[in-house]
Amino acid sequence: MKNTILITGGTGYIGSHTAVELMLAGWDVVVVDNLCNSERLTMERVASICGQAPHFVQGDIRDAVLLDKVFASYPISAVMHFAGLKSVGESWQQAAHYLDNNVGGTACLVAAMERAGVRRLVFSSSATVYGQPDAVPIPESAPLRTTNPYGRSKLLCEDMLRELQTADNRWQIALLRYFNPVGAHASGLIGEKPSGVPNNLMPYITQVAAGKHPFLRVFGDDYPTVDGTGVRDYIHVVDLAKGHLAALRYLEQEGKGITVNLGTGSGVSVLQLVAAFTQATGIQIPYQIFPRRPGDVASCYAATDLAREALDWRAKLSVGAMCADAWRWENLVKNMQE
Ligand code: NAD
Ligand code: WQD
Numbered sequence: 415m416k417n418t419i420l421i422t423g424g425t426g427y428i429g430s431h432t433a434v435e436l437m438l439a440g441w442d443v444v445v446v447d448n449l450c451n452s453e454r455l456t457m458e459r460v461a462s463i464c465g466q467a468p469h470f471v472q473g474d475i476r477d478a479v480l481l482d483k484v485f486a487s488y489p490i491s492a493v494m495h496f497a498g499l500k501s502v503g504e505s506w507q508q509a510a511h512y513l514d515n516n517v518g519g520t521a522c523l524v525a526a527m528e529r530a531g532v533r534r535l536v537f538s539s540s541a542t543v544y545g546q547p548d549a550v551p552i553p554e555s556a557p558l559r560t561t562n563p564y565g566r567s568k569l570l571c572e573d574m575l576r577e578l579q580t581a582d583n584r585w586q587i588a589l590l591r592y593f594n595p596v597g598a599h600a601s602g603l604i605g606e607k608p609s610g611v612p613n614n615l616m617p618y619i620t621q622v623a624a625g626k627h628p629f630l631r632v633f634g635d636d637y638p639t640v641d642g643t644g645v646r647d648y649i650h651v652v653d654l655a656k657g658h659l660a661a662l663r664y665l666e667q668e669g670k671g672i673t674v675n676l677g678t679g680s681g682v683s684v685l686q687l688v689a690a691f692t693q694a695t696g697i698q699i700p701y702q703i704f705p706r707r708p709g710d711v712a713s714c715y716a717a718t719d720l721a722r723e724a725l726d727w728r729a730k731l732s733v734g735a736m737c738a739d740a741w742r743w744e745n746l747v748k749n750m751q752e
Pocket of ligand 2: 502541593616631632633634684707
């Protein structure tokens with residue numbers, strides 16, 4: 415068997431795209447996912463893109479026995495850890511569950527890795543750890559502070575993993591701080607499937623385009639930004655997936671950990687994204703201005719120097735491609751539901 419990468423949360427949005435890129439690059443992949451926010455079918459879709467399916471184990475990362483079995487069954491050389499709950503709103507209602515799943519799950523995973531002697535880890539962190547930034551673009555050295563239980567769970571995981579690496583230099587850990595992942599695989603076969611009404615902007619736009627909502631609510635037009643609407647660093651999920659391969663290469667070659675932003679370095683406002691969507695698809699998105707959403711920051715985009723210099727990686731896909739690919743995927747979801 416080839417060297418294998420364990421992907422936790424691999425039937426999810428970012429994990430499935432990363433599974434594709436790993437397999438296309440020749441890696442063997444085993445996925446562990448409890449399917450709490452994804453479907454088994456995604457593995458078949460990954461197989462249609464790559465020509466072969468990843469190994470799939472349905473289970474929870476808090477199940478130590480299951481993890482030991484997985485490490486004993488495959489020649490795993492590194493873990494990419496995506497499994498987690500990610501809704502900011504839900505994290506206020508279910509704070510204990512978020513801590514248990516995200517922080518407890520990560521602790522259980524690293525304990526199993528330690529038992530198996532696998533100490534190379536790529537972790538899904540988030541720009542949410544920067545909270546309300548003092549300035550943009552945000553460098554990795556910016557102060558860390560979070561504003562909600564989800565963000566706190568990511569920061570606690572980062573703290574735990576930093577501690578582990580400091581205490582034992584055999585550990586090689588990449589903390590990847592994602593900005594705003596959007597879009598879908600160009601095949602239209604895999605993408606993001608929000609449960610219920612989406613909180614995030616891009617899936618809401620595609621659902622308005624599909625006629626599922628009459629208009630987009632734009633949360634605030636009085637921010638100190640180019641047009642008054644919130645500015646974010648949208649990154650195509652395929653670029654993000656490739657960033658994971660670059661991080662894995664870094665760990666292998668440098669033999670030490672890294673904390674790095676994965677973003678494009680460019681800020682795009684809500685109304686700019688709406689205009690880009692119309693340009694890419696020809697579909698008008700009706701919108702109405704609503705009050706600011708509590709907890710939102712005006713502007714958030716990445717300093718990307720470290721990713722370029724250390725990982726030799728940069729995001730390449732345009733905002734137009736993000737919109738076109740998100741829309742192709744939305745159409746597939748729509749057809750599946752009809
Ligand atoms: P997702 O919900 O699509 O994927 C997460 C996957 O993890 C799902 O398939 C879910 O079933 C699985 N999972 C959750 N808890 C599990 C557990 N205890 N055991 C096994 N499987 C479990 O989310 P995503 O957008 O692909 O995000 C992946 C990771 O990236 C998450 O950790 C998230 O916090 C982080 N992240 C996401 C974003 C974003 O905007 N999507 C931004 C920054 C960071
Ligand atoms: C983007 C912009 C909204 C919806 C969230 C999490 C963060 C991270 C990614 C995981 C903002 C505006 C949105 C809508 C709108 N996830 N908006 N109408 O808030 O930057 O980040 O997802 O780590 O933790 O907080 O992304 O897509 O929700 O919002 O006007 O219906 O779009 O106000 O300016 P956000 P988003």
